[in-house]
Amino acid sequence: MGAKGFCQKFDDLAQTPPMGWNSWNKFACDVNEELIRETADAMVASGMKDAGYEYIIIDDCWHGERDEKGFIHANKEKFPSGMKALVDYVHSKGLKFGIYSDAGWQTCGGKPGSRGREYQDAQTYAEWGVDYLKYDWCNTEGLKAEGAYLTMRDALYEAGKPIVLSICEWGDNQPWEWAEDIGHLWRTTGDIYPCWDCEEDHGDWSSWGILRILDMQKGLRNYAGPGHWNDPDMLEVGNGMSTSEDRAHFTMWCMIAAPLIAGNDLRNMNETTRAILTNKDVISINQDRLGVQAFKYSEDDGLEVWVKPLANDEWAVTFLNRSEQERKIDFNWKDHPFEDPDFSYKVDFNNAQYKLYDVWKHTSMGSTQKELEASLPSHDVLTLRLKS
Incomplete structure (x- = not known):
């Protein structure tokens, strides 16, 4: 029995901070099965898999429509082979597959969200063989964050396939205070932006540079540990900052035991970027089994x-x-x-x-x-x- 509800989260996952790649920072909604296959190939060929990276995570905008029974399908133009075939391909490379949904009616990109369909979607992801779910917080009017994420946690558990649950409500509802029994990692801030120290103003929300996000982690380290991590958002290494800034960014994420989710184009990164992302001496600090943040x-x-x-x-x-x-x-x-x-x-x-x-x-x-x-x-x- 879990601490709350009948179900529980899968406890033996993410005993060290998850490592992988996510499509959003570089590609946003411009995703398709060719990109994901090529990225899986590149993760192996570049040495990233050998360095510990394992998750290939497709973010927003993979969605097509729901069928007459309410089950979600991948966009047929972008993913003509279907999501199950893509998951199988990623698994064939010795990697794991991550997918994205949202607790609201629609995703941040305007695609079908999981609200009211949590158990159906969890069943679908399990049948596809998904290993990781990033669960966002757009279009959630009237919902309480803890309850919404609890529902998806229970849905994943009932579906029976161990899936890492990445809570992405941007730290708005202090997830570090309630999410340990629900998810395996939780965002602590708004979105990251590839600059050293800036605020990128989008009107009613902002994304933040490396130092801004680092400073926002103050007071959170006692909430994190094996199986439950603070997530200061994905890496911007290779996305336009200087070499020293990339090195410092990567180092500090390793020091604070953050998930290491690359956000660059793995298919054509230069040797400098590759060397930063695959530095096993630095990664070993992040992956230390003690699991204590700096x-x-x-x-x-x-x-x-x-x-x-x-x-x-x-x-x-x-x-x-x-x-x-x-x-x-x-x-x-x-x-x-x-x-x-x-x-x-x-x-x-x-x-x-x-x-x-x-x-x-x-x-x-x-x-x-x-x-x-x-x-x-x-x-x-x-x-x-x-x-x-």
Whole structure:
């Protein structure tokens, strides 16, 4: 029995933050089966599958019409082979398939939503072999978020196919307070936008740059852990920011144990983008089995220090330069004991020595016995793994 309702969520899923690709950031409604097949091929060929990415998620606008019994079908022009064949193709590559719907009458793109059809749609997704559902929050007048997502959770459970439930109501209803027993991840903010520090105003809503969304995560880390993650939205790596900004963006999402859902065109990304997205040393920080988000340890004139406890008494430390100028790092470890403000993890470097490993340069950086001195370019990061 679940904590609420007769059903429950599938508990053994998403024990580390989900990793995959979603069509929305790059392609919006311009989706079809050829794109999805080619993206699955590219995920394997690029080394992303080997790096841990597994979900190919088609976002809004795949929908056709409902039939006379109310069952949803894929758009026949965009998906002439049907959704089941596409799911089978993705599975044949050793990957998993994600789909999109909405708790309202219509999706954000004006397609048929799942309101009143939750059990039918869950049954359909299970029959297609879907592994992941992103469930949006447009056109939901009169609905309460917790109840609406509870209904879809129960519908998925009754359909019998383990499906990750990604709650996408943009953090409007504080899902971190109620969603642990309902979904496996929940959006904490409005949509992301590929800029370092900006607000993109759409009139009655806004999308946000990397730093804006990072700052919105304050106070949320104690709600997340294995099987239930804060989701600051998908990655914009490869979508137009500078290399250093892409690197910092990817690093910070790894540090805060965010889902790593790529949002670029995998079919023709350059080597720089591919190298960022497939850096296994950085990904291992995100996928650490402890499942604890980083906390901001200090900030001074645009230079922030973030600390993430890891399994086996290891730590990840990121120096983030938010500013427009290069910053000097002078960090005497023995003057900076770490004490997690929400959990019981702590270390005093007067009593413990760690080796330092630079996860972007893949090189040793000495140990905590010696003061760390470095120059950090604007909009960039230095990220170290501390190993005893």
